[in-house]
Amino acid sequence: MNKEDYLRTEIRDGYQVSVTRKKVWLCELEMATWFCNVCEKYGLSYFLIGGSAIGAVRHNGFIPWDDDLDIGMLRSDFDKFRKVSIRELPSNYKIEYGVLKNKVFSSLLRIRNNDTTGIIVDEYEQNALGGGIFIELYPFDNVPTGIKRKVQLAKSSMLFLALNNWNRKKNFSGIKKLIISGLKMFPIESVWRMYEKNNTKYSGKKTEYVDTVALPSYAKQGIHFYKKTDVQQTVLHSYEFIDLNIPKGNDTCLRQQYGDYMELPPLEKRGTHHDFIVFYDPDRSYLEYKDSEILKKYFNGDISVELL
Numbered sequence: 001m002n003k004e005d006y007l008r009t010e011i012r013d014g015y016q017v018s019v020t021r022k023k024v025w026l027c028e029l030e031m032a033t034w035f036c037n038v039c040e041k042y043g044l045s046y047f048l049i050g051g052s053a054i055g056a057v058r059h060n061g062f063i064p065w066d067d068d069l070d071i072g073m074l075r076s077d078f079d080k081f082r083k084v085s086i087r088e089l090p091s092n093y094k095i096e097y098g099v100l101k102n103k104v105f106s107s108l109l110r111i112r113n114n115d116t117t118g119i120i121v122d123e124y125e126q127n128a129l130g131g132g133i134f135i136e137l138y139p140f141d142n143v144p145t146g147i148k149r150k151v152q153l154a155k156s157s158m159l160f161l162a163l164n165n166w167n168r169k170k171n172f173s174g175i176k177k178l179i180i181s182g183l184k185m186f187p188i189e190s191v192w193r194m195y196e197k198n199n200t201k202y203s204g205k206k207t208e209y210v211d212t213v214a215l216p217s218y219a220k221q222g223i224h225f226y227k228k229t230d231v232q233q234t235v236l237h238s239y240e241f242i243d244l245n246i247p248k249g250n251d252t253c254l255r256q257q258y259g260d261y262m263e264l265p266p267l268e269k270r271g272t273h274h275d276f277i278v279f280y281d282p283d284r285s286y287l288e289y290k291d292s293e294i295l296k297k298y299f300n301g302d303i304s305v306e307l308l
Contacts, residue, residue: 001241012064015270023282024118025062027133028069029240031093031111035071035135036244038088044077047234047247049138049224053254054261061240065270067280069135072224072231072247074210075203078139082109096131099192104128105163107195107214109137117281117289121299124279126167130286140210140224140231142202152198157216159195163188223257276301 006026010017039046048056049072055063062069073081085095097109104126112118112132119130143149161176162183172180183191199213210231212224219225230249237246247253254261264270279298281289289295297303 006241012059013264013270014267015064017064020280020282021067024067024133024280025240027113027116027282028135029242031113031133031135032069032071032244033242034088034090034093035111036242038081038085039077041088042080042084044073044081045232045234045245046071046073046077046137047231047245047250048072048237048239049247049253050257053246053250054258056237056239056244056246057250057254058262058264060238067278070138071135072138072140072212074228074231075139075141075200078109078137081137085111094131098196099189100128102126102128103166103188105166105188105192107160107163109139110134111137115285117279117284117286119279119286119289119295121277122164124295124299128167129290132286133280133282138212138224139199139214140226141199141213142205142207142228143209143211143213143219143225144202144207145209152201152213153216153219155198156195156213156219159183159191159198160216162191163195226253226256 003026007019007022009019010022035046038044047053048070050070051063051066052068052070055061055066082095082097089095092114094112094114095109096106096112099105104123110131112134114132116132117130118133123130143152158179162180165172165180166184166188195214208227210224210226210228211219211222213219215224226247227249230252231247233248234245235248236243276299279289279295294303
């Protein structure tokens, strides 16, 4: 792959992909390549999910108006990756998962490039420094069905509510206020351990399904409620200029979430996927944006990332 040729403005499916977006993609592909090498070295399995999985089969790469890379891992592989990645991590990368600085938490694992900027609106709203451009790993846990599933999701939702609002200045009322104030009597690290224990409650047990219990809003919608047999085996698929794994049951998984995912949306709906949700700058470190007015203007919707 010629980097200079790749980093050119290009029209894909009627949408103009800017050089800025291409730089974001390139950064994510470099992190994905490192991630895949670690997985191969330690015998770990992974699979693309959501829009990234659609991108693979419909575009052989990113959806032109998308800007992120989402990867799923069964919990056993996910936990192994967390352990081994520490000794394999390049000096300009960092991994975020669980309770972070300033009592911010992440239920997903993010691999971030410290030489770039990829600040999420949630980080900005909680006065967190944020970090670099990232790829996200979603843990898929064994889950039950019926009443046991409802109980697990109810607990996950309550704990997530407290963790996700630990630093937010929102005026909750009723049951939500009681849940948050009650759980805040404990250290955030203790609440996180309760959360992880509930999410992994059925690890090691035989279940037909897996799900992203760590994201209770997704789990309630059932969009990642997959048969384990659909994601246990994977196949390589071309993705831009590299190859990435998709689930063997990719079609089943995507139709469950999106219906006819191979049909392109109308031209007028092919827009910036994460406008005003993630602020990207592939050329500067996030540290340079500390206390920057640009972030305020961006998240208020006053400027577009493409203008930077």
